Amino acid sequence: MSKKTLALGVCVLMLLLVVFSSGCIEEGFETKTGDLEILSSEGKIKHSELMGWDEATVTGQAKNVGDKVLSYASVEAKFYDSAGNLLGHSLDNINDLAPGETWSFKITYYDDTCTVKSYKVYVGSCW
DSSP: OOHHHHHHHHHHHHHHHHHHOTTBOBOOBOOEETTEEEEEEEEEEEEETTTTEEEEEEEEEEEEOSSSOEEEEEEEEEEEOTTOOEEEEEEEEEEEEOTTOEEEEEEEEEETTOOOOEEEEEEEEEO
16 A cells, blocks of 8 residues: 555545544634644533533643743634634633743633534734
């Protein structure tokens, strides 16, 4: 089996896992802005029948790839419905992220319309 065929098979398998995983939402992201780089992100939805809302959560890791301490850094996410309409946004932030340090972020968005289908995560403010 060639490397190309193996790589294609792995990609198809990963795509199937994403498509058929319950509670997952589609992602998109800008990986780097300035000195902060998003290394990974994963989105999930938890539905509460009792409360009548969805809790969309995006978790991941970001790294200070610069040579100075970031006094403040944020990762932000925008949440969209199936038609691509913006529903809202949220963020997580950290203070004093040292050069080379990796940070595990968690962004939570509550949606009372229960229509979150995708998100875009991006680097927010850094200084």
